[in-house]
Amino acid sequence: MNTKPILALDVDGVIINGFPRNRWDQTLEADLGINPARLAEEFFKPHWDEIMRGVKPVEPPLTAFLEEYGSAVTTAQFIAYWHGNDANVQHHVIEAALSWQSRTGGRLALATNQDHTRAKYLRKDLGLGKHFETMIVSCQIGAAKPEPEYFQKADELLERAPGGQVIFLDDIEVNVAAARRHGWTAHHVESIAHGVRILQGL
Numbered sequence: 001m002n003t004k005p006i007l008a009l010d011v012d013g014v015i016i017n018g019f020p021r022n023r024w025d026q027t028l029e030a031d032l033g034i035n036p037a038r039l040a041e042e043f044f045k046p047h048w049d050e051i052m053r054g055v056k057p058v059e060p061p062l063t064a065f066l067e068e069y070g071s072a073v074t075t076a077q078f079i080a081y082w083h084g085n086d087a088n089v090q091h092h093v094i095e096a097a098l099s100w101q102s103r104t105g106g107r108l109a110l111a112t113n114q115d116h117t118r119a120k121y122l123r124k125d126l127g128l129g130k131h132f133e134t135m136i137v138s139c140q141i142g143a144a145k146p147e148p149e150y151f152q153k154a155d156e157l158l159e160r161a162p163g164g165q166v167i168f169l170d171d172i173e174v175n176v177a178a179a180r181r182h183g184w185t186a187h188h189v190e191s192i193a194h195g196v197r198i199l200q201g202l
Contacts, residue, residue: 001161003106007100011110014100016088063075113138
C-alpha cells in the first residue's frame with residue numbers, strides 16, 4: 001500500500017477546455033456534414049454507456065451509424081476529428097498539479113470516463129501519461145463515475161493505503177458527491193481558474 005497523498009483530476013472540464021465548456025461537435029455539420037443531434041440520438045444515447053465501461057468497442061456502432069447516415073467519412077477519420085477537436089489542454093492546470101506534487105511529494109492521477117480510443121489519445125498523443133502516473137479510466141475498470149464501484153476500483157489501482165488521502169477535482173457535482181461518500185477529499189471545479197486556485201491552495 002502507498003501512503004503518499006494522491007491528487008486525482010478529472011479530464012474534461014478540468015484539464016481539457018475552458019468554461020463554458022467548448023463542445024467538440026459544434027462545427028461537426030459544417031466540417032463533416034454530420035448532424036450532432038442525430039449523432040447524439042443514434043450513436044451516443046444507445047451505445048455510450050457500454051462503450052465507456054469497456055463492454056464493447058467504439059468502432060462497430062460508430063461505423064454502423066456512419067453507414068446508416070450515408071456519410072463518406074470513415075470511422076478513423078471521424079475519431080481523429082473528434083479527438084482533435086476535444087484536445088484543448090489547459091497547461092496551467094497541469095503546471096499547478098505538478099507544483100502540488102513538488103510541494104507534497106504526492107502522486108498524480110487522472111480519474112475519467114472514456115472509451116479505449118480516447119484514453120489512448122489522452123495518454124500518448126496529448127502526453128498526459130508523462131505527468132500522471134495512473135489513469136483511472138472507466139473503460140479499463142468496467143465502472144464509471146459516479147458509481148461506487150468506480151471509486152472502489154480506483155483505490156485498488158492507486159494502491160491506496162487505509163485512510164490514505166485522495167484529493168479529487170471534478171466539474172460534475174454528482175461525481176464530487178460520490179467521491180466524498182467514498183472517503184476522498186473532493187472539490188467541485190466551477191471554472192478553470194477556480195480549479196487552479198484550488199490546486200494552489202492545497
